[in-house]
Amino acid sequence: GENVEQHPSTLSVQEGDSAVIKCTYSDSASNYFPWYKQELGKRPQLIIDIRSNVGEKKDQRIAVTLNKTAKHFSLHITETQPEDSAVYFCAAPRGAGANNLFFGTGTRLTVIP
Amino acid sequence: EAGVTQFPSHSVIEKGQTVTLRCDPISGHDNLYWYRRVMGKEIKFLLHFVKESKQDESGMPNNRFLAERTGGTYSTLKVQPAELEDSGVYFCASSPRITPGELFFGEGSRLTVL
Numbered sequence: 001g002e003n004v005e006q007h008p009s010t011l012s013v014q015e016g017d018s019a020v021i022k023c024t025y026s027d028s029a030s031n032y033f034p035w036y037k038q039e040l041g042k043r044p045q046l047i048i049d050i051r052s053n054v055g056e057k058k059d060q061r062i063a064v065t066l067n068k069t070a071k072h073f074s075l076h077i078t079e080t081q082p083e084d085s086a087v088y089f090c091a092a093p094r095g096a097g098a099n100n101l102f103f104g105t106g107t108r109l110t111v112i113p
Numbered sequence: 114e115a116g117v118t119q120f121p122s123h124s125v126i127e128k129g130q131t132v133t134l135r136c137d138p139i140s141g142h143d144n145l146y147w148y149r150r151v152m153g154k155e156i157k158f159l160l161h162f163v164k165e166s167k168q169d170e171s172g173m174p175n176n177r178f179l180a181e182r183t184g185g186t187y188s189t190l191k192v193q194p195a196e197l198e199d200s201g202v203y204f205c206a207s208s209p210r211i212t213p214g215e216l217f218f219g220e221g222s223r224l225t226v227l
Contacts, residue, residue, distance in 0.1 A: 002156070011127055032213035043117070043218040044156070044204070051213075079143040087157060099144065099213050 002027040004092050006104025013080050021107045023070060023090035024072040030092045033073045034101070039086045047088075050074070078102050080111045115139070117219035119205050125225045131193040134222045138187070144168075145188050146208075146216065147180060151201040159203075162188060163211060174199075195226045198205030 003026040007070055013019050025033075034049035050057045050064045050073065057064050061080075066073040089110050091101040117136045125214050130132050138145045147159040159178070160170040164185035173180070177196070182188040193201050206216040 009153075034215070041186045041220075045218070046215045047214070052194075054151055093213055094158065094169075098163050098169075099153075099211055099216065100146065100158050101147075101216065102158070105153070105155045 002030060002092050002094055002102045004090060004102045004104045006090050006107060008107060009105065010108045010110070012110045012112060015080060015082060017080055019075075019077045019080055019084070019109055019111075021075045021088055021090070022072060022111070023074070023092075023104050024070075025102075026071065027092070027095075028068075028071065029095075032093055033064070034091050035062075035064060035075050036089045036091065036103075037086045038089065038106075045088060066084040075110075080109075082111050082113050085109055085111045117205055117207050117217050119203075119222050121222055122220065123225070124224045125227065126195055127227050128197055129194045131191065132195055132224060133194075134203050134205075134224070136188045136190070136205030136209035136219060137218055138205070139209075142207035142209050142217070143185070144208045144211055145182060146206045147188070147190055148206065149201050150204065150221075151198075157205065160183075167213075168169045171198075192224070197226050200226045201226055202203040 031052040036044040038044040063076045087106045090104040094100040145162040150156045158172040162169045162182045179191045203220040204221045205219045
């Protein structure tokens, strides 16, 4: 079965700096890798996802990179702002083609103004 | 369009009592998932409904947990009898497709077992 590991568990950055969160997975058949953001007291929301046929995807200040050979994927946030402060979760499917997800343990990002 | 709604938002019960959590998915979403997050740990899968049928219940911890989705609309998750280790935030999510794509989460039900 799939296993997802996420690092770091906490991350503090100065406003305007970049933040990088990394995840590794174990199942080479996994083909879909989403990232969810959970602000304090709110619901987790999808912010970006990548499928295994691409190596990088960008959406304004956020990007995700995927290395299928090494089985890891990363979230990059540039020009961080205080509203980026939240818990971020990476995830991978529990099985090929499945929408049930294994989530990482989360990274609490704090952006210091 | 209304999002996924969960009730109650917070429940405090004593060990041995029963609690029932409810989830109303987005209208038209056949797929409904229950997840649980214990403090500081991963969001852990519990089970997946497709309409009223249990597609995958391999994440259910034990037989003290019972999930239903009568009529393929809202779902309930009952914990009976509750134990201390059942404390956590229970999330419900729904999606229109069974193939990989966005999950729409509710805000969660925080369960505290004393």
